[in-house]
Amino acid sequence: MNHNRIADNQFVQVTPFKTRRIVHTDKLMMAVWDFSDGPWSTPEPYHSHPHDQVVYLSEGGVDFFIEDESFRLGPGDMIAVPGNRPHTIRLLTPTVRLIDTWTPLREEFL
């Protein structure tokens, strides 16, 4: 039994209410985000990046915004965000776990 790849998780306490764990290959990155300061009255500011992204909502609820569209996500929902599309979220529940995946790697997270 070997836990190296699991222990390779790169854990970061991003804010007092937001943590990130990262695992990746050379071309593919996954992050587990845990939020604990919901619900939010307003979304985060929009952001955009050239990386393609697909999201899985593991726990809680969010409104997911892509440009002028909005999608209400619950546990088990997925959503795809092609590169260079401005997007953001608003937490609907006290805690939320989001799984983000990107290609290529988000180098700023390494």
Next chain:
Amino acid sequence: MNHNRIADNQFVQVTPFKTRRIVHTDKLMMAVWDFSDGPWSTPEPYHSHPHDQVVYLSEGGVDFFIEDESFRLGPGDMIAVPGNRPHTIRLLTPTVRLIDTWTPLREEFL
């Protein structure tokens, strides 16, 4: 409110005990696998593909095998599988939900 991207989930009843939902961009694919026939006494046969893969275990437990290494995964664990590395799983619990992501797309799932 618009649910198009969520409704784009491509649901397949793969076997009576295994379902798949897929969402993807042009370069990135995510699948939610739900298994209901665990635990298994033996792993599935190994398989391999050139696509990079990262896995998130959402519910249940599995042993994840990559070549001659084995990793025991529980809820919240991730594991990375570079392309062309033979890998397989063995279910440890009656039900399991695995989130698989790949780049490039697994065209055979479209």
